[in-house]
Amino acid sequence: MITTLPRGLIVSCQARADNPLHGPSFMGAMALAARDGGAVGVRANGPADVRAVKAAGLPVIGIQKVFSETHPVYITPDFAAAASIVEAGAGIVALDCTPRARNGEAPQILIRRIREELGAEVFADISTFEEGLAAADWGATYVATTLSGYTEETEPKPDHPDLALVERLAARLSVPVVAEGRYNSPDWVRQGFAAGAHAVVVGTMITNPREITRAFVRSGVPG
Ligand SMILES: CC(=O)N[C@H](C=O)[C@@H](O)[C@H](O)[C@H](O)COP(=O)(O)O
Numbered sequence: 001m002i003t004t005l006p007r008g009l010i011v012s013c014q015a016r017a018d019n020p021l022h023g024p025s026f027m028g029a030m031a032l033a034a035r036d037g038g039a040v041g042v043r044a045n046g047p048a049d050v051r052a053v054k055a056a057g058l059p060v061i062g063i064q065k066v067f068s069e070t071h072p073v074y075i076t077p078d079f080a081a082a083a084s085i086v087e088a089g090a091g092i093v094a095l096d097c098t099p100r101a102r103n104g105e106a107p108q109i110l111i112r113r114i115r116e117e118l119g120a121e122v123f124a125d126i127s128t129f130e131e132g133l134a135a136a137d138w139g140a141t142y143v144a145t146t147l148s149g150y151t152e153e154t155e156p157k158p159d160h161p162d163l164a165l166v167e168r169l170a171a172r173l174s175v176p177v178v179a180e181g182r183y184n185s186p187d188w189v190r191q192g193f194a195a196g197a198h199a200v201v202v203g204t205m206i207t208n209p210r211e212i213t214r215a216f217v218r219s220g221v222p223g
Contacts (some may be wrong), residue, residue: 001143001177004091004121005199008040009189010178012203013053018151019210026150028052029215030207032209043201047088054089061201062090062122069102075125075146078104078111086118094123094144098151108138115139123178132169132177144178144201161188163195168198184215 011034014061015021021030031042031053033147043061044053050062062085067074076082077094081104085093093114107219111122122191122211123134125146132143145165149157170177176198181188184205 005142005176005178006040006059007198009038009040010061010199010201010213011037011039011041011206012180012201013049013207014045015208016045019208021207021209024048024052027181027207028055031058034206041062041199043094044090047084049086050088050090059092060090061080061092061094062086062088063094064179066103067139068103070101072100072151073098073102073104076110077102081109082110082114083118084122086114088121090120092121092123092141093118094125094146096147097124097126098128098131098142098147100151111135111138111140115160116142125180127154129165129168129172132165133172136173136175140175142164142176142198143173143180144180145169145199146180149159150181158182159184161192163191166192166195166197169196 010024013027013030025048035056041059042053044050045065047061062077063076064081064085066077073096082093114120114122121141123142126132127147145162148154148162166179178199179192179197180201183202189200
């Protein structure tokens, strides 16, 4: 199958409302910096940021985070969320494909509708091997380990990425497997590719200076 996401490093450019770098102008600049540094794709949250990161000219994996008091699923939980980011220019839609409760359509319905009605590729964020197999079966274009460590089944979250999950999925699936979640150093990224990843997504350690600063401070800065 021909897919639009090349092999290589993808940079997630996201900053929540409480982050000093929140907003499309900062995220757009992050995407340009990522492109100049050699990234082959960008992941971004919400229509405004998707529009801004498009300027880097790289494939965009768009998500729409919608937080709810009652449902744990927040990454592109329904069709309207998916449509809004495709409308903003994302060619690839990432969504939570775990079986957890959501305020929206079931993942198998969303995958089909995003491909057929929006003409976009689907990037399935999963947390376990079984969820990855199911998402590929339902027609996901890519399967990514994004949610490993973030669901009840996979908690507590370790400090390191889930390389074993990448390895198992890559050995079984014919769709590209993407490594995402806590790839916090170039060495972890190298190991992600060695485990069989088609691409590796790095967020925090490239685009979140507040967290990067915290990591330095925690490493033994006195005071
Ligand atoms: C679990 C969840 O909501 N992950 C989010 C998905 O969009 C982002 O907050 C992460 O930053 C992204 O997955 C990249 O991972 P890391 O920042 O660890 O490199």
